[in-house]
Amino acid sequence: MTEGGVYPHRFQGQGPENCKINDMEPKIEHSEMSAPRQIHPVDPVFTDWTVQRQASVERALECLIDGCGAQPPRLLDAMRYAALDGGKRIRPLLVYAAGELSGASDPALDLAASAVELVHAYSLVHDDLPCMDNDVLRRGKPTVHVAYGEATAMLVGDGLQSLAFAALAQSVDRSVSASAVVKMVAELAAAAGAHGMVGGQALDLSAVGHTLDREALEAMHRAKTGAMLRASVRLGWLTGPQAADSDGAFIPSELDHYANLVGLAFQVIDDVLDVESDTQTLGKTAGKDSEHNKPTFVSLLGLEASRTLAITLRDEAVTALSPWGDRSRRLIDLADRIIKRRA
Numbered sequence: 001m002t003e004g005g006v007y008p009h010r011f012q013g014q015g016p017e018n019c020k021i022n023d024m025e026p027k028i029e030h031s032e033m034s035a036p037r038q039i040h041p042v043d044p045v046f047t048d049w050t051v052q053r054q055a056s057v058e059r060a061l062e063c064l065i066d067g068c069g070a071q072p073p074r075l076l077d078a079m080r081y082a083a084l085d086g087g088k089r090i091r092p093l094l095v096y097a098a099g100e101l102s103g104a105s106d107p108a109l110d111l112a113a114s115a116v117e118l119v120h121a122y123s124l125v126h127d128d129l130p131c132m133d134n135d136v137l138r139r140g141k142p143t144v145h146v147a148y149g150e151a152t153a154m155l156v157g158d159g160l161q162s163l164a165f166a167a168l169a170q171s172v173d174r175s176v177s178a179s180a181v182v183k184m185v186a187e188l189a190a191a192a193g194a195h196g197m198v199g200g201q202a203l204d205l206s207a208v209g210h211t212l213d214r215e216a217l218e219a220m221h222r223a224k225t226g227a228m229l230r231a232s233v234r235l236g237w238l239t240g241p242q243a244a245d246s247d248g249a250f251i252p253s254e255l256d257h258y259a260n261l262v263g264l265a266f267q268v269i270d271d272v273l274d275v276e277s278d279t280q281t282l283g284k285t286a287g288k289d290s291e292h293n294k295p296t297f298v299s300l301l302g303l304e305a306s307r308t309l310a311i312t313l314r315d316e317a318v319t320a321l322s323p324w325g326d327r328s329r330r331l332i333d334l335a336d337r338i339i340k341r342r343a
């Protein structure tokens with residue numbers, strides 16, 4: 001911080017584009033007997049859009065991290081190691097896709113997308129620690145505590161988390177109203193906190209060695225995984241001018257329903273891949289859930305039923321987007337990508 005209380009980003013007042021680069025959701029109701037719809041092949045236009053958006057958030061993340069004033073240099077190196085050059089960037093992509101619906105500008109979306117990815121990266125660093133999942137591989141390379149030590153890994157997570165909120169605060173300089181920025185900060189804090197991701201992690205730890213019923217399993221994963229995916233959609237929408245109303249900002253219930261559904265579908269597929277895939281493909285240790293005796297959708301429902309559930313969730317998510325028609329194409333594409341991913 002400077003004496004005036006301004007966070008010393010290298011691009012302060014310019015924006016990443018010039019740097020060259022609540023309450024928990026209600027229980028999801030769905031029909032297990034729904035006939036799965038056909039998931040279409042990947043659209044080359046969507047592939048190009050994905051590559052461009054991934055490059056945008058990578059540049060924005062690099063500017064934020066390099067400009068945050070981290071010291072000593074080893075801490076900066078470890079923060080870069082944790083957050084850059086890796087990952088699917090699903091959460092930032094959801095930010096961009098939802099922001100396109102509400103007319104958000106690219107510079108503002110770069111900040112919101114970076115914020116959710118910084119929180120996600122921090123959560124992975126802490127989740128991999130010996131006191132948590134004790135994993136040694138993440139995104140195809142040694143985890144942060146293996147590469148830099150446990151103490152530095154703890155500090156990396158802390159630094160990335162605080163930087164996420166510093167990034168959101170700068171949105172007010174990117175044509176986002178102050179009231180919307182306040183709501184965005186509150187949304188991210190709730191999703192990442194004890195009622196969201198952190199609470200879900202605590203539930204996950206306490207569930208080891210126990211059998212959960214369907215309702216309890218869904219509740220755990222709506223917090224652990226779904227909360228941040230839902231927040232990504234919400235932040236993208238809130239970044240745009242169409243989110244404003246007489247009360248400051250609103251989020252359409254249909255969009256929220258989509259976010260809840262894809263958040264749960266993401267975790268169902270995660271559970272399937274932990275059984276079906278291998279360590280090289282995943283970029284992290286495969287089979288950890290069964291090794292640690294964690295309750296999963298696969299252990300509760302079986303592989304085929306879990307796949308069917310994921311597709312059903314995707315179908316309901318797509319239906320929820322019907323008010324926007326073709327304008328929601330990118331959100332539909334992302335729902336498909338979540339279902340079809342192999343890592």
